[in-house]
Amino acid sequence: MKHLWAPWRMTYLQCKEEQAKDCCVFCVRDIEGEDAQRLILLRGKHAFVIMNKYPYTNGHLMVAPYRHVPDILDLTRDEEKEMFQLLRNCRVVLQERLKPQGFNVGINLGNVAGAGLAEHLHMHIVPRWTGDTNFMPVFADVRVIPQHLEETYRILLDGFKSLDG
Numbered sequence: 001m002k003h004l005w006a007p008w009r010m011t012y013l014q015c016k017e018e019q020a021k022d023c024c025v026f027c028v029r030d031i032e033g034e035d036a037q038r039l040i041l042l043r044g045k046h047a048f049v050i051m052n053k054y055p056y057t058n059g060h061l062m063v064a065p066y067r068h069v070p071d072i073l074d075l076t077r078d079e080e081k082e083m084f085q086l087l088r089n090c091r092v093v094l095q096e097r098l099k100p101q102g103f104n105v106g107i108n109l110g111n112v113a114g115a116g117l118a119e120h121l122h123m124h125i126v127p128r129w130t131g132d133t134n135f136m137p138v139f140a141d142v143r144v145i146p147q148h149l150e151e152t153y154r155i156l157l158d159g160f161k162s163l164d165g
Contacts, residue, residue, distance in 0.1 A: 026050070026120040029066035039153055042086065042160045046079045049086050049160070051153055056126050059098045059152055061090045064122035071109060071121060083123060090125045093159035098152075100127030 028038060028048065035043070039051035041061070052060040063086045065079045075083070087105065094100060104126040108115035 024068060024117065024120050026064040026117065026122060027066075027068055036153070039149065041153070041156055042089065042163075044082045044086055046076070046082045047086055049090055051149060051156070052124070053149065055149075056104075057128060057132050059094050059100070059127045059156065061094070061125050061156075062122045063087050063090065063125070064120060068120050070119050072107065074121070087123055087125060089160070089163055093156055093163065094125065094127045097155050097159040098127055100129055102128040104128060 025038070028034075028040065028050075031038070034040075039053065040048055041051065042049040046067075047063055047065045050062050050064065052062055063083050065075060065083060067074075067079065069075065072080075091103060094103070105124065107121070107123050109118075109121075111118045
């Protein structure tokens, strides 16, 4: 297998379980002024929408509560309600701005279920298009994302801003 170097991922990979909350990419409630760098598209009272820096497809978003909790059973009713509303908003904006033909929506609970950050619950919404997979994942174990993250961020941010008005 050939190697694709991604050294920027090391910070994410080195986050130890005992210090998970200190270096968690989803623990952003008290961090101000860095939303564009962190790819945060929308902040609610209990949860927020963020782009996945390592997307499966273009426009792959995540919805997470501000609280550092690992399981849906740990959510308050207010967090549950807002997370689902934000998920609906994601679907509206993604459909309007990127015009996908379908979506995958999911939550991975625990490492063995595929959760890359099992300590902080988050939902994925992945836009899908006919032919959005090709030989690259099969033969090279590589995904091809056709648009730069910053460009996708700008397009989607405009869409989330239009939800308010």
